[in-house]
Amino acid sequence: MARIVLDQLHKRFGDFVAVENSSLVVEDGEFFVLLGPSGCGKTTTLRMIAGLELPTSGQILLGEEDVTFKRAAARDIAFVFQLFALYPHMTVRQNLTFPLRMQGTSRAEIKSRVAEVARLLRIEHILKQPVGGLAGGDRQRVALGRAIIRRPDAFLMDEPLGTLDAEFRELMCDELRQLHERIGATTVYVTHDQIEAMAMADRIAIMNKGRVLQVGPPADVYARPSSLFVAAFIGSPAMNLLPAEGPLAPGATSLRLGDVTLAIPAPAVGIAHDKVVLGVRPEHITIGAGPLSGEVFGAEYMGARQIVTVDTPAGRLRVRAPNNQKLAIGEQVALDFVTDRIVLFDGESEQALPTQDASLLQEAVDG
Amino acid sequence: MAEVRLEGVTKRFKTVTAVDQLSLTVADGEFVVLLGPTGVGKTTTLRTVAGLERPDAGRVFIGGEDVTRLAPAERDVSFVFQQFSLYPHLSVYENLAFPLKAPSRRVPADEIKRRVPEIARMLRIDHKLKNRATQLSGGEMQRVAIGRALVRRPRVYLMDEPLSSLDAKLREDLRIELKRIQLELGATILYVTHDQIEAMTLADRVGVLRDGQLEQLDSPRAIYRRPNSIYVAQRLGSPAINLVSPAALGLSQAPAGAGIVGLRPEDLHLGVGEGRQARVLQVEHLGAESVVRLNLEGITLQALQDQARPVAEGDLLPIAFAPEALLFFDTEGRLMQPEAQHVG
Numbered sequence: 001m002a003r004i005v006l007d008q009l010h011k012r013f014g015d016f017v018a019v020e021n022s023s024l025v026v027e028d029g030e031f032f033v034l035l036g037p038s039g040c041g042k043t044t045t046l047r048m049i050a051g052l053e054l055p056t057s058g059q060i061l062l063g064e065e066d067v068t069f070k071r072a073a074a075r076d077i078a079f080v081f082q083l084f085a086l087y088p089h090m091t092v093r094q095n096l097t098f099p100l101r102m103q104g105t106s107r108a109e110i111k112s113r114v115a116e117v118a119r120l121l122r123i124e125h126i127l128k129q130p131v132g133g134l135a136g137g138d139r140q141r142v143a144l145g146r147a148i149i150r151r152p153d154a155f156l157m158d159e160p161l162g163t164l165d166a167e168f169r170e171l172m173c174d175e176l177r178q179l180h181e182r183i184g185a186t187t188v189y190v191t192h193d194q195i196e197a198m199a200m201a202d203r204i205a206i207m208n209k210g211r212v213l214q215v216g217p218p219a220d221v222y223a224r225p226s227s228l229f230v231a232a233f234i235g236s237p238a239m240n241l242l243p244a245e246g247p248l249a250p251g252a253t254s255l256r257l258g259d260v261t262l263a264i265p266a267p268a269v270g271i272a273h274d275k276v277v278l279g280v281r282p283e284h285i286t287i288g289a290g291p292l293s294g295e296v297f298g299a300e301y302m303g304a305r306q307i308v309t310v311d312t313p314a315g316r317l318r319v320r321a322p323n324n325q326k327l328a329i330g331e332q333v334a335l336d337f338v339t340d341r342i343v344l345f346d347g348e349s350e351q352a353l354p355t356q357d358a359s360l361l362q363e364a365v366d367g
Numbered sequence: 368m369a370e371v372r373l374e375g376v377t378k379r380f381k382t383v384t385a386v387d388q389l390s391l392t393v394a395d396g397e398f399v400v401l402l403g404p405t406g407v408g409k410t411t412t413l414r415t416v417a418g419l420e421r422p423d424a425g426r427v428f429i430g431g432e433d434v435t436r437l438a439p440a441e442r443d444v445s446f447v448f449q450q451f452s453l454y455p456h457l458s459v460y461e462n463l464a465f466p467l468k469a470p471s472r473r474v475p476a477d478e479i480k481r482r483v484p485e486i487a488r489m490l491r492i493d494h495k496l497k498n499r500a501t502q503l504s505g506g507e508m509q510r511v512a513i514g515r516a517l518v519r520r521p522r523v524y525l526m527d528e529p530l531s532s533l534d535a536k537l538r539e540d541l542r543i544e545l546k547r548i549q550l551e552l553g554a555t556i557l558y559v560t561h562d563q564i565e566a567m568t569l570a571d572r573v574g575v576l577r578d579g580q581l582e583q584l585d586s587p588r589a590i591y592r593r594p595n596s597i598y599v600a601q602r603l604g605s606p607a608i609n610l611v612s613p614a615a616l617g618l619s620q621a622p623a624g625a626g627i628v629g630l631r632p633e634d635l636h637l638g639v640g641e642g643r644q645a646r647v648l649q650v651e652h653l654g655a656e657s658v659v660r661l662n663l664e665g666i667t668l669q670a671l672q673d674q675a676r677p678v679a680e681g682d683l684l685p686i687a688f689a690p691e692a693l694l695f696f697d698t699e700g701r702l703m704q705p706e707a708q709h710v711g
Binding site: 170177181192193194195198199200217218219222234235236237238281282283297298300301302303304305307309320329 | 542606671673674
């Protein structure tokens, strides 16, 4: 297995810059997710790691080796496009062994690897069956098996669960993650689905317009988004982002939001202009008492919780409330924010403001 | 608006029975969502109400009138499909006005002028009325498609996964808008989806389908808290409900005949009380909450935890749950009635 290093990777298609000077390190054995909207450059980045695209400039290291301009076949990498891509006329065993037979692996070696992979994926009982008649989950496992059996240095996966319906996707998410725990292979996984990313990743890189905006463990990226884009992209429902009034002095402890004054975590730097954005997650707003008032627009029951939409003079807010809190449409409610979970952004640069007591906040995040 | 009633509707395609003696009433002004995985018969049911399929047996009533033999156009229903179908050469305004201009409907011109901007405002596309349909984003196009259905005042709206082609953020926004508009119009809506969140958040009542039959029809809260079978319990809730044998949970006094006990992940509490100890296998951070996978003496359980309480892989924690949170199912997978449940 191997560490993957991307150094100042740049890819241009004609006038279009798909990936812009991106640097990343994927650690050995890590499950690393490239996350972003369509067109953000995540798939191009993955294809460059695979060798399916050559970078315009920059360098790619796989382990200690510079593979930047090596052919795809010369890189010890398995690329899983669509997990469903199987040879329909072959049996499960034939599908599994196909990549090995192409490589000229010995019969004895093939036999022992098939046994190992089949046990790992729990498909021993269907090895003789044609893949045509298999249920969705089994087909998915066979396709995975075909990637694993080569024992590559790294797995690259491009939205492998994209075409599945929700119920099945959740199941496969779990299986993929558990498989990763068992074989510990370096995995780079591309998705536009932030829930998938949060659930599976050791670390996430969020991309937009060809640039890597933030890299970190899911919980950190969630709690401390570095920009407005990341704040809005991660989390469901999204972080509430409210326009507030500047300027803001370094160390300020309160902020004007429409007619009300709210306590805020003291920023380490100030904002000279008047565009400040206050970010607060739906679970860090409480309904009951507080300085901000609003009217309930709707309440959505979701079983374990409910999401309440409240219209306030400062804007429309989503609040995560206990599922037994009774709220009627049109009802007037008072809201309060959990002060130390508020994230402030510079509305012009769209970057988050560091807080004065970042260390204390980090502690709150870590528990 | 009007009531929709299905009586013993059966629809077969060759050897497959897609809908099997289904009876269902959607009250006037009610929002009913049919939920189920692919191939369960929900779209066929909807198409039968629309008149796009003719049932092999049973009858369909709209507003008390037997419409089983009527053509789709004679039923006065609006249908929203999964994929938006707009006239690309027309503006948003013209697309919205089109259904009202049909000669058979005879909507007066000033009425059209009033209704189109009103619907556009509700769906927040009023600033795009002059744009061509092709100049819109995917989300805007689907809003126009929904708007085209809503601009008419049919007796019933029928919707087949209208939000499924949208990205997650837009789906969230449109979901709450659609519910609000339904309340404002007092619209009767029969809506089909495989997305449990849509079903729970939109519906007055959710109908869970299984093999062409209605397994349960109830309010979202009732269906979530009191699913009448294991099948229904598994359709709702994310992460999925824990289903284990009563002995595995260490229940000494399970009711007689109980085969399986269900416990929602949010009802499984960690680190409180003196209960049995479970080992944390894995923690998934989902933002506001985490899913904790546990090993309880060889049984895997999932707990949903608020992020405020940190747990780490490898921790050994006592588990706790309230007795009333337990759902007992018999060996056939049916929910046992509370009076039959004598839990100590």
